[in-house]
Amino acid sequence: MKVRNVSNSVVYVADKTIEPGRTAELSKDEMMMSGVKALIENGELEIVEEKTEEKKREKKAQKKKSEP
Numbered sequence: 001m002k003v004r005n006v007s008n009s010v011v012y013v014a015d016k017t018i019e020p021g022r023t024a025e026l027s028k029d030e031m032m033m034s035g036v037k038a039l040i041e042n043g044e045l046e047i048v049e050e051k052t053e054e055k056k057r058e059k060k061a062q063k064k065k066s067e068p
Helices: 034-041 051-066
Strands: 002-005 011-013 016-018 023-025 045-048
Touching: 011 034, 016 023, 034 045
Parallel strands: none
Antiparallel strands: 002 023, 002 045, 011 016
16 A cells, blocks of 8 residues: 655655655555554555545446436
8 A cells, every 4th residue: 555754754664764745655564563553643644545546436426426
């Protein structure tokens, strides 16, 4: 899963360095780390949704609206 560093400081996750404003791909194991969860909860990291996933959700929403 991709995450973006929205803080003003460098974030270190395992062997990855994420500079402010940059994104990084994290594994499931890395996403389960308590430090990563805390950074997301505190708003220092944000989950970046893939554009294809966003498009799929938009299509589902439009489909539901068009159904009677």
